[in-house]
Amino acid sequence: MTEPNRLSPFPAPDHQPVAGGIAARARAAASGGARYLAGLNPEQRDAVETLDGPVLVLAGAGTGKTRVLTTRIAHILSQGRARPGEILSVTFTNKAAREMKTRLAEMLGQAVEGMPWLGTFHSIAGRILRSHAELVQLKSNFTVLDTDDQIRLLKQLLQAENIDDKRWPARMLAGLIDGWKNRGLMPSQVPSGEAAVFGNGKGGKLYASYQERLKILNAADFGDLLLECIRLFRENPDVLRQYQNRFKFILVDEYQDTNVAQYLWLRLLSQAPSSSGSSLPGSTRQSIAASDEDGSPGHDAARRPGDDEKSVAVPGATPPPKNICCVGDDDQSIYGWRGAEVDNILRFEHDFPGAKVIRLERNYRSTGHILAAASHLITHNEGRLGKTLRTEDVEGEKVTVTGAWDSEEEARGIGEEIEELQRKGEHLNDIAILVRASYQMREFEDRFVTLGLPYRVIGGPRFYERAEIRDALAYLRVINSPADDLAFERIVNVPKRGLGDATVQMLHDHARKRRIPLFEAARAVVETDELKPKARGSLRQLVLQFERWRAQREVTPHTELAEIVLDESGYTEMWQKDRSADAAGRLDNLKELIRSMEEFENLHGFLEHISLVMDREGAADEDAVSLMTLHSAKGLEFDNVFLPGWEEGLFPSQRTLDEQGRAGLEEERRLAHVGLTRARRRAKLYFATNRRIHGTWTTTIPSRFLDELPAGSVEITESKGGSGWGGAGGYGPSRFDNVESFGSSYSTPGWQRAQARRPGAARGATEGGFKEEQSPFSGRDPFGGGFGGNFGRSKRGPLTIEGELVAKSTGTTSEFALDDRVFHQKFGYGRVVKIDGNKLTIAFDKAGEKKVVDSFVERA
DNA sequence: GGCAGTGAATTTTTT
């Protein structure tokens, strides 16, 4: 194969780092044995030292998974078993890859520079693909399409097929194609029944033509990076053999999250290289059949296509087992909905005969009660490999379960508990709120803003998915490759140039007729009088601009060129003129984009990797509460974890239950397990009896998962957010008082009443405490919760603030006026866009639109 | 071609 591109994110070429390996070896020897092995427990050590043959490490939450992986690499290197370039080490996210590199660097010093094959599935597969692109009908500089491009392309195809994209949305097709790719299916391999469900039987055809279009555009989507790589290996045994020979050791992180395509890819690479390249029997069928029989219901579609026929070899017969080590936790498989196959990990021993399975069950993270709760909960799942987490830590505080009247009270209660923790000296950085669905976050944000409590949302739209970033990238893409039609189309009228659908349609026709890219078509069309003078003029100007930029590219550094392009195209100006709230933020993002380009040598190198490596970077040194979904919390840990929204329908999610049945429920339960195991010292669960879903109030039932917790490790507490309503004995968690067994608490009278209540039924005073006012600013509730017992203990004085709120909220209008320029301590400068009593909606320059109480802002 | 008004949808998320 060709030498990896110089601009690859893996900085050093294969051969160079050997010195590092030797250095590490020498270091290990010099220190009289393997220093890096010290401090590992026996199981961990076993996982590190069992180098030969397939190994499955079942690493429960908090058992030192990453440590094992990195130490294992160090061990391989220091034993001289392989050079850095001979170890393939795959993760799912860039973040995980980065962390491994960092930790390896700590362990080995500079040697980490030499781990060229440590990266995500996609980046590594993409890199291999670029080296042999021509074998899969691509050029080595192919573009990686993001979801947006994908949808746009599919829309065109749907149009061409005259399919009503109302009835058959492009999004849906994109989802289907993605699913097929996740399962390793080329267009011809999609079961015809499945392909027919879309667009009156045209699904399969559309998939095929989509793939054709991608080739014409010299593009690949994310799924292709793996799928085409698999095809490359299958169709070119000699190429496959190169890689099989190269990789002496394979390590896989988060194996429970692998999908079929990733599994197939690993299988191909993990086969011992064979001289003939095709001597492998297809005995996999048996394992498939077996797993289908005892597998969960309704998953016949999930059988492994492509496993049949010649494609995948099974080391069952004779070939010596490859040294593959997969690390994962079946209890943390939470990505089934996007194609992950828990089956991969459940069947590991079957797939890799002779595999050694090592369980890491000693948890170094959580206290006894938390671990007990998490472990007990997860035992309700069937179909697991079974681990029993244990800790030598203290029992610690019990897991608390708190009921709240509604989601506002829940947010209020959590807000107060956080302030209390803060008073006890906890750092906000050690506190996280983990929600099931992102819409739950808003309520917390609102609450924290009024409290002035710093928080940080983790997750959300990724940097490179933002419109302005994609627009900017599109400009650069067109400069880099004039044939990038999708990019051209994206920016042809951004900023507005008077080149609308009509013009674009015209260009399309022209381009198709002559089989030339859109840009070429544009160049040709401006020479004709097919367009109205106005459109023709701006199109000509655009073409000329691009040609000028391309010429400048030779003599101008790429970062500078990017600035010139954004400037001259009027793109920057477009946002500068934009009066909307987030315009300033977008301009910042563009600056950030240009800054990030500096790491790359030139435009080409930047574009080649940007779609794969770019992610949001947190400039997060400030002490703040973390707010995120359970999914994005995987892999993280916090001293104090709040888990709101444990209600039927929300968690477990009704939709998952409907769509995936029991498998879905089990995945939700694993999600609950993940949530609990994020906590080191305190885990606090909440449920609300009423929750607003899509604008309407709905009465909910506490999650069945609450019933599945071990009573001995759980404590029912009162909601601090609303205990004040109606005084003592008011509605609320007090109904749990004196309830011995947690599981039975739902049969208490108060509880039954709550259940009997109809959604939306007005029932104000029956419990003597239902709010008359929903607003958190209504005079009573801040006193209720706040003055209850904590008065005066606050360092920052949130109670005083509440007092202010109360005082000011009584009808007096705000002293601010619309359009006033204001300043807020956390959000910076902004403009008042809406006034509601003392509640202001402010469009902050940086932070976007937020609702804030007027006492928090001052005139700017 | 641009804008305003209406209508439908609405978990989870990486690459």
Add this chain to the structure above:
DNA sequence: ATTCACTGCC
């Protein structure tokens, strides 16, 4: 409730 996308009108 809110957002986002699309239609119909200027």
